[in-house]
Amino acid sequence: MKKPLKIVAVCGMGMGTVFLIKSNVERVLSELKVPAEVIATNISSLSTGPDVDIIVASVDFEQQLKGRGTRVVLLKNILDREELKQKLMPILKELGYLS
Secondary structure, three states, X not given: OXXXXXXXXXXXXXXXXXXXXXXXXXXXXXXXXXXXXXXXXEHHHOOOOOOOOEEEEEHHHHHHHOOOOOEEEXXXXXXXXXXXXXXHHHHHHHOOOOO
């Protein structure tokens, strides 16, 4: 079994919105049977290192997340799990978690 991915869910304030993103990421990954640790944080506290595999955020944070050297999933609708799934799947395939 592959090591769990480290995924960071990001929003502006780190309040309720980020927990919706985190919950949806966890649900989608569970459906796909992909092991992951999902962490919630706000944009000002975000630190990415080699241990962060994927960042998931609203499209509102595209500029702040550019050039971080980490794969980023930007969501138009943070409540749309299907959008999240469609954007995550190619990355999960690239990383070898889906065939």
